[in-house]
Amino acid sequence: MPYIREIVEDGHPTLRKVAKKVDPKEILDPLFQQLIDDMFETMYDAPGVGLAAPQVGVSKRLFVMDIQDDDHPPAVMINPKIELAEEEVEMTEGCLSVPGKVGEITRFRRFGLSGLDRNGEKIRIEGEDLLAQCLQHELDHLNGVLYIDNARNIRPAATEEEREIAQAASAEAS
Numbered sequence: 001m002p003y004i005r006e007i008v009e010d011g012h013p014t015l016r017k018v019a020k021k022v023d024p025k026e027i028l029d030p031l032f033q034q035l036i037d038d039m040f041e042t043m044y045d046a047p048g049v050g051l052a053a054p055q056v057g058v059s060k061r062l063f064v065m066d067i068q069d070d071d072h073p074p075a076v077m078i079n080p081k082i083e084l085a086e087e088e089v090e091m092t093e094g095c096l097s098v099p100g101k102v103g104e105i106t107r108f109r110r111f112g113l114s115g116l117d118r119n120g121e122k123i124r125i126e127g128e129d130l131l132a133q134c135l136q137h138e139l140d141h142l143n144g145v146l147y148i149d150n151a152r153n154i155r156p157a158a159t160e161e162e163r164e165i166a167q168a169a170s171a172e173a174s
């Protein structure tokens with residue numbers, strides 16, 4: 001049974017480490033599969049649209065995401081590599097590990113990653129806007145980077161829309 005893990009917050013050392021590459025042989029291990037299930041459970045409980053392993057204190061290169069869009073089903077990305085990065089835009093962003101805050105950050109509007117899925121099969125995920133933003137945000141977590149490192153005008157979420165972004169760690173192009 002999946003369980004909800006604690007989401008660590010800014011100041012926790014694991015958030016600042018470059019996460020370790022996952023050995024593909026490890027992916028089918030029941031403990032690794034449990035980690036994936038727990039990460040989904042934790043993300044949906046938060047709620048959020050993405051969650052990286054360092055956010056539950058595990059320094060490994062994987063994240064889960066679900067942007068709640070019919071064209072993009074829930075996904076697991078392991079050992080991601082950048083395949084596409086186009087058109088810089090300004091976006092409003094939040095993070096479950098920096099609760100209650102939002103800021104403006106420059107992101108690529110179109111972005112794509114390749115890697116492995118939870119069966120160890122090769123996958124590629126690419127898209128625009130929220131999907132692209134989520135991929136970049138989660139990839140940053142695997143490199144020890146938080147959005148607040150590069151964002152401007154970091155502030156407590158004040159409006160309804162900002163609270164949604166801060167809580168769901170989702171975002172909209174602005």
Ligand code: ZN
Nearest residue numbers: 095096097169
């Ligand atoms: Zn985050």
